[in-house]
Amino acid sequence: MGNIPGFPLLLLLLSASLLITPGVQGGKILVFPVDGSHWVNMNLLIQSLHARGHEVTVVRTATSWYIKENAPHYHSITVTLPEAIILEEQDFFVTFLVKMLAIQREGATLIGFVKFYWEILGTLSKIHEQASRLGVEIFENKTLMQSIRDTQFDVVLLDPGLPVGVVVAHELKLPTIFNVRWITSGEGHFVVAPSPTSYVPMSGHAVSDKMTFVQRVKNLLHYVLNTCIDRFIVSSHYDRLVNRYFGPDVNFYHLLQGADIWLMRVDFVFEFPRPTMPNIVYIGGFQCKPSEPLSSELEEFVQSSGEHGFILMSLGTLVKGLPLDITSEIAAAFAQIPQKVIWRHVGEHPNNLGNNTMLVKWMPQNDLLGHPKIKAFVAHGGTNGVYESMYHGVPIIGIPLLFDQFENILRLEARGAAKMVDVTKLNQQNFLETLQDIIHNPSYRNNMKRLSDLHRDKPMHPLDTAVYWTEFVIRNKGASHLRTDSYKMRWYAYYSVDVICFLLAVLLLVMGVVVASIQFLCFRLCRRRKPKQE
The missing domain is CATH 3.40.50.2000 (Glycogen Phosphorylase B;)
Structure with missing residues (x-):
């Protein structure tokens, strides 16, 4: 190859072009995390984004145990709520487990069992009521809202387990990225991707994707139960928040489904296969890394x-x-x-x-x-x-x-x-x-x-994948080309019920015309035969 004229010059020019290629411009990212173990995942992603030159601002409550007000890799906005979110109590899950084990081991009565689960649903409703209050405190603080606008953020990154950040992002007209596995109604796929109950296990139903008839019946019942809990106990608080600040024309669930990118903490090596969507990016195991020497x-x-x-x-x-x-x-x-x-x-x-x-x-x-x-x-x-x-x-x-x-x-x-x-x-x-x-x-x-x-066996580490797609949204000011608007369709249009009814009506009309035509021809034939017989 050394005999090719100008080849060394070509290499020199190629090397120079690589050196002057502009790097990724640092973006401004507004983060709405969830406290506790969820913060471990979000914090890791924030550290990687900070290392890439991005400016990260984290919204936290004054009573947060895990999300510190001061950190070297992010700024913080601290919001004081009238009362602490229950999830931020250190022993909340421990107390819950104690009650749960007592029921399972001691064999509580049906009334006691129903009473306990009614208490759970009440607690769940309270958690999301408190979380929605965070949105009220932000919107009502005009100085804070103006400061957030003046910062000119590029994107909102949030954990939709407590999805108040979706509402704030809508007010700021910013693209959204979810760092997600769990959402208000269970596992994140159920909000954004088709989820046939015949082979996709519902949240809370510990079965494989190869279900028996009885398991499929239970799976459907889990779907109905999860949907009812989400719509009437969880989402109702955010519906009120959205209606208060944006009016009846804005639907909270549509805001939730309209995220630009879903960074899904899932790997199908571990999960059962299921339908997905173009704007879902899989980053399961993004916290994993080689081991280091022990003490x-x-x-x-x-x-x-x-x-x-x-x-x-x-x-x-x-x-x-x-x-x-x-x-x-x-x-x-x-x-x-x-x-x-x-x-x-x-x-x-x-x-x-x-x-x-x-x-x-x-x-x-x-x-x-x-x-x-x-x-x-x-x-x-x-x-x-x-x-x-x-x-x-x-x-x-x-x-x-x-x-x-x-x-x-x-x-x-x-x-x-x-x-x-x-x-x-x-x-x-x-x-x-x-x-x-x-x-x-x-x-x-x-x-x-x-x-x-x-x-x-992946082309790049899941954490690098998460960073890439976050920067993709910043560079392109969203990823709407990957997002379907099917969630805005009426249920009867989504399931083609109107199309099926129309085709059935046409079929019935054609059958009616055919039957009527046959009857008419038979009638005419009979009338012609009668005079001949006479």
């Missing part, structure tokens, strides 16, 4: 396990909600295995704790999951832990406690990479048997390793 204390403990390796256990802060007798049964089972155990435990120490078990209040979970000596992960099935375990190829013993944790563990069970233990029936014997099965049966590890290989 000297943890490394020494792990190495002391020898050829047996170690077990990792974490139920998050929810472990405080487990009764002492359950945690003691778990501890007794751990004491009978040769592996070492590192257990993240907050609260009262369990009885029967063996010498092989180390209790810690915090641990570098990702680094431990990536250690070559790890054998299994005992987890409650939270999304972050499930994806980290899948990333590192570590099989799971699942002890789901609340919400989507049952569905998460079931998805891994269906792929032969996990085994579930019912916390209400857990005892030393069945937990020990599950531990030994996961440790000694190589199929669990092999299946999880297969999922890990599939999960990692």
